[in-house]
Amino acid sequence: MMLRVGVNGYGTIGKRVADALAAQPDMTVSGVAKTTPNFEATAAHRRGYAVHAIDDAAAFAAADVPVAGDLDDLVAASDVVIDCTPAGIGAQNREIYEAHDTPALYQGGEDADVADASFNARANYDEIANGDAEHVRVVSCNTTGLSRVLTPLDEVYGVEKTRATLVRRGGDPSQSDRGPINDILPDPVTVPSHHGPDVNTVLPDLAVDTMGVTVPATLMHLHSVNVTLESDADADAVRETLADESRVFVVPEHARVAGPGHLKELAKDAGRPRGDLWENCVWGASIAVEGRDLYFFQAIHQESDVVPENVDAVRAIAGDADAAESVVRTNRALGVGRFDPTDGDATAADGRGMAASADD
Amino acid sequence: MMLRVGVNGYGTIGKRVADALAAQPDMTVSGVAKTTPNFEATAAHRRGYAVHAIDDAAAFAAADVPVAGDLDDLVAASDVVIDCTPAGIGAQNREIYEAHDTPALYQGGEDADVADASFNARANYDEIANGDAEHVRVVSCNTTGLSRVLTPLDEVYGVEKTRATLVRRGGDPSQSDRGPINDILPDPVTVPSHHGPDVNTVLPDLAVDTMGVTVPATLMHLHSVNVTLESDADADAVRETLADESRVFVVPEHARVAGPGHLKELAKDAGRPRGDLWENCVWGASIAVEGRDLYFFQAIHQESDVVPENVDAVRAIAGDADAAESVVRTNRALGVGRFDPTDGDATAADGRGMAASADD
CATH class of the missing domain: 3.30.360.10 (Dihydrodipicolinate Reductase; domain 2)
Structure with a gap:
C-alpha cells in the first residue's frame, strides 16, 4: 500500500519531512501547503510537490508558483497529514483534519494536549501502533x-x-x-x-x-x-x-x-x-x-533529528509496520547512520532518493 | 601596619587587583610591573601607580610611561607580591619571589603545584592564615x-x-x-x-x-x-x-x-x-x-570575582586578620554586595576609594 501523505507547512521541518517521505518506498507526498509564496514555495514547486495555498492563491500565482488547491484539497487527497506549521498553529488546525476524518501528526512545538498521544520511535512506537490514537505529536x-x-x-x-x-x-x-x-x-x-x-x-x-x-x-x-x-x-x-x-x-x-x-x-x-x-x-x-x-x-541538530521520527510516526498510525521494520525502512531510505556516500545504499546516501528537482 | 603589595602583571586581573588593594585602608600598592607599554601601562601611570618595566624600559620611556624600576625593584619594595601574569608565567616567576624571600600569590590559571596551597576566602581562609604557606594560589x-x-x-x-x-x-x-x-x-x-x-x-x-x-x-x-x-x-x-x-x-x-x-x-x-x-x-x-x-x-564574572579573594589572601598570608575581619574589610572598601551607590559607605561604592587618576 502506498501511503499518501500531505505536509501542511513547508518551513524548516516541513521541507525536510516532505523530502524524507518522498524517499520512502511505501509513501508518496500528496502535496504541501504553504501560507506565503516565498523562495521555499518556489523550491517546493521545482522539487515537484503539488503546492497548496493556505490563504492567498493569487499571491502564489503572481509569484509564478502554480497552485494545486487549498488546505482542504490537500487534506482530502491525503491518508495522513503531517502538520509542520509554527508552534500553536497545529492546535488550530486539528479541527480541519478531524472534519476530514484524516489522521494527523503534529510537531513538538505544540503542547502535548494537541494530540491523543506523543511519539518517539525508540521510546513508544509499538504503543502508538497498537493503540487507537489518530492525532499524534512527534516530540521536539x-x-x-x-x-x-x-x-x-x-x-x-x-x-x-x-x-x-x-x-x-x-x-x-x-x-x-x-x-x-x-x-x-x-x-x-x-x-x-x-x-x-x-x-x-x-x-x-x-x-x-x-x-x-x-x-x-x-x-x-x-x-x-x-x-x-x-x-x-x-x-x-x-x-x-x-x-x-x-x-x-x-x-x-x-x-x-x-x-x-x-x-x-x-x-x-x-x-x-x-x-x-x-x-x-x-x-x-x-x-x-x-x-x-x-x-x-x-x-x-534541531532542524532534522525529528525528520525520521515523523516518517516512522506515519507508519505507526497507519498500522503499516512494527517499530523495527519501520526504523530500518526509514533509515535505509534516508541514509541514517551512514556518513560515507560509498557505503551501502548509494541511492539513499547520495540524496538521489529525494524528490527530484523539476529543473533536473 | 600598612602592607606594601606589588602587582606583577597589569592585564585584566592585575589592574583590578591593584585598584582593589589601593582601596584598602591597610594596604598600599608598592607598584605594578608590566611587559608592554600599551594603553594599560599608560592608564597605570595616570592612576598613580609606580610602573616597573619587566623587560624593555626604553620602550616604556618611548611611550611616555616613566619607569620606576624593574621587577626585582618591585619585589624588593613589596611585603607581598601578587602575580597576575598570564597562565604559566607565574610558575616561572616563583624563583624570583623566593630569591627575595617575599611571599607571593598566584592566579588560578597556574597549575595547583605552583604554590604551597590554594585559597578561597570562604572555603579555607583560616587554614591558610594559620598555616605556613608563603606561596599561595587564588583559585580560578x-x-x-x-x-x-x-x-x-x-x-x-x-x-x-x-x-x-x-x-x-x-x-x-x-x-x-x-x-x-x-x-x-x-x-x-x-x-x-x-x-x-x-x-x-x-x-x-x-x-x-x-x-x-x-x-x-x-x-x-x-x-x-x-x-x-x-x-x-x-x-x-x-x-x-x-x-x-x-x-x-x-x-x-x-x-x-x-x-x-x-x-x-x-x-x-x-x-x-x-x-x-x-x-x-x-x-x-x-x-x-x-x-x-x-x-x-x-x-x-570571570574578570573580577577573584579580585576580593586576592585582597583577602594578602591578609591571610600576612597573618593580619581572621577570615571574618578580612572579608568585611575587603567588602566594605570595594562595595561588595552593594549595588545602590546611596546605600552605605559611598566612598567605596562610588569608586572614590580607588586609586586616584593622575589626571584628576
Missing part, C-alpha cells in the same frame, strides 16, 4: 534527543535519575530575527525546564530534571547529560550500548570533532541533504562513569 | 564561584554530590583573538573537567563532577548547578542560606534580569568600577529542590 528535537539515549540506557542499566543541561542554539541559521548576541541566558530561568516533563510524554516512568540555557549559536543544541544508573557500568560498555543505536552517532576520537561546526561540515562533506544530522551525535571521548553516575555530551 | 574564577556556594551548602545541609555544567564565555571582551563564533564546544570534551578537582584544592572532601562547554559570548560564565544534599531542604531555605553570603548576589525576580547582559548593565548603572561583578549572581527564580536534588543557575 531536544526531547527526541533525550529519548533516544535514555530508552536504551534504561533497558540495559536502569535509569535512577537523569539530570541534563540543554545548551540551546538561539535560533536556526535562517532565523535572522533571533538572539541572543553575546549572552548566555538561563532559558527558562525556572528549574526544571519543560523538557523533562516532555520526555515523560513518551517515557512516563523516567525521573529526569532538565535545565535550559540559550546561547548565541545557530547550528545545533548541545546537551550535557548526567544519568545516575541503577546498576554498575563502565564507559566502554555504555559506549557500545549507544553505538548499537541506529540513530545515535558515537563520534570517534580520531575524527577530531570539536563541536557542531565540525559536525555540520562532516555532514555536508558526506553529501547529506542540507547538511542534516538526523542522529544524536554523542562524543565518544566524553562518555565517563563516576560510581553510578554516567556523563556524556551530545549534539542535537 | 569558576572554582571561586563554585566554592562560594558549596561551602555554605555543605555547612548547612551537607553536600552528597555536586554536578555542574560550566557554560564558559569564549573570551573576555578585550580578547579579540578568541572564539568560538557560532559554535557550542564541549571544552574539554573529556568528563569530568578540571574544575571539580580544582574545587578539591580548597574543599578536599567534596564530591564534585564538572562538565565544561564554551560558547560565543564574552560577558560572564553561566553555571548550571545540581547539588544532591545530604538532608532535606526547601527552595526558600536554600535561598536564605545563599542570600546570607556576602559574596553571593541572589538576583530577585522583580529585577527581571535575563542574563549576563542585564547583570553587567546593572553593575554599570550602579557605578561599579569597570562594571565589575565581584559576587556570584544566583537567579532566585532558578533555585529549585526536587527530592534532595537542589538546582540553580549562577553567573560568574
Whole structure:
C-alpha cells in the first residue's frame, strides 16, 4: 500500500519531512501547503510537490508558483497529514483534519494536549501502533534527543535519575530575527525546564530534571547529560550500548570533532541533504562513569533529528509496520547512520532518493 | 601596619587587583610591573601607580610611561607580591619571589603545584592564615564561584554530590583573538573537567563532577548547578542560606534580569568600577529542590570575582586578620554586595576609594 501523505507547512521541518517521505518506498507526498509564496514555495514547486495555498492563491500565482488547491484539497487527497506549521498553529488546525476524518501528526512545538498521544520511535512506537490514537505529536528535537539515549540506557542499566543541561542554539541559521548576541541566558530561568516533563510524554516512568540555557549559536543544541544508573557500568560498555543505536552517532576520537561546526561540515562533506544530522551525535571521548553516575555530551541538530521520527510516526498510525521494520525502512531510505556516500545504499546516501528537482 | 603589595602583571586581573588593594585602608600598592607599554601601562601611570618595566624600559620611556624600576625593584619594595601574569608565567616567576624571600600569590590559571596551597576566602581562609604557606594560589574564577556556594551548602545541609555544567564565555571582551563564533564546544570534551578537582584544592572532601562547554559570548560564565544534599531542604531555605553570603548576589525576580547582559548593565548603572561583578549572581527564580536534588543557575564574572579573594589572601598570608575581619574589610572598601551607590559607605561604592587618576 502506498501511503499518501500531505505536509501542511513547508518551513524548516516541513521541507525536510516532505523530502524524507518522498524517499520512502511505501509513501508518496500528496502535496504541501504553504501560507506565503516565498523562495521555499518556489523550491517546493521545482522539487515537484503539488503546492497548496493556505490563504492567498493569487499571491502564489503572481509569484509564478502554480497552485494545486487549498488546505482542504490537500487534506482530502491525503491518508495522513503531517502538520509542520509554527508552534500553536497545529492546535488550530486539528479541527480541519478531524472534519476530514484524516489522521494527523503534529510537531513538538505544540503542547502535548494537541494530540491523543506523543511519539518517539525508540521510546513508544509499538504503543502508538497498537493503540487507537489518530492525532499524534512527534516530540521536539531536544526531547527526541533525550529519548533516544535514555530508552536504551534504561533497558540495559536502569535509569535512577537523569539530570541534563540543554545548551540551546538561539535560533536556526535562517532565523535572522533571533538572539541572543553575546549572552548566555538561563532559558527558562525556572528549574526544571519543560523538557523533562516532555520526555515523560513518551517515557512516563523516567525521573529526569532538565535545565535550559540559550546561547548565541545557530547550528545545533548541545546537551550535557548526567544519568545516575541503577546498576554498575563502565564507559566502554555504555559506549557500545549507544553505538548499537541506529540513530545515535558515537563520534570517534580520531575524527577530531570539536563541536557542531565540525559536525555540520562532516555532514555536508558526506553529501547529506542540507547538511542534516538526523542522529544524536554523542562524543565518544566524553562518555565517563563516576560510581553510578554516567556523563556524556551530545549534539542535537534541531532542524532534522525529528525528520525520521515523523516518517516512522506515519507508519505507526497507519498500522503499516512494527517499530523495527519501520526504523530500518526509514533509515535505509534516508541514509541514517551512514556518513560515507560509498557505503551501502548509494541511492539513499547520495540524496538521489529525494524528490527530484523539476529543473533536473 | 600598612602592607606594601606589588602587582606583577597589569592585564585584566592585575589592574583590578591593584585598584582593589589601593582601596584598602591597610594596604598600599608598592607598584605594578608590566611587559608592554600599551594603553594599560599608560592608564597605570595616570592612576598613580609606580610602573616597573619587566623587560624593555626604553620602550616604556618611548611611550611616555616613566619607569620606576624593574621587577626585582618591585619585589624588593613589596611585603607581598601578587602575580597576575598570564597562565604559566607565574610558575616561572616563583624563583624570583623566593630569591627575595617575599611571599607571593598566584592566579588560578597556574597549575595547583605552583604554590604551597590554594585559597578561597570562604572555603579555607583560616587554614591558610594559620598555616605556613608563603606561596599561595587564588583559585580560578569558576572554582571561586563554585566554592562560594558549596561551602555554605555543605555547612548547612551537607553536600552528597555536586554536578555542574560550566557554560564558559569564549573570551573576555578585550580578547579579540578568541572564539568560538557560532559554535557550542564541549571544552574539554573529556568528563569530568578540571574544575571539580580544582574545587578539591580548597574543599578536599567534596564530591564534585564538572562538565565544561564554551560558547560565543564574552560577558560572564553561566553555571548550571545540581547539588544532591545530604538532608532535606526547601527552595526558600536554600535561598536564605545563599542570600546570607556576602559574596553571593541572589538576583530577585522583580529585577527581571535575563542574563549576563542585564547583570553587567546593572553593575554599570550602579557605578561599579569597570562594571565589575565581584559576587556570584544566583537567579532566585532558578533555585529549585526536587527530592534532595537542589538546582540553580549562577553567573560568574570571570574578570573580577577573584579580585576580593586576592585582597583577602594578602591578609591571610600576612597573618593580619581572621577570615571574618578580612572579608568585611575587603567588602566594605570595594562595595561588595552593594549595588545602590546611596546605600552605605559611598566612598567605596562610588569608586572614590580607588586609586586616584593622575589626571584628576
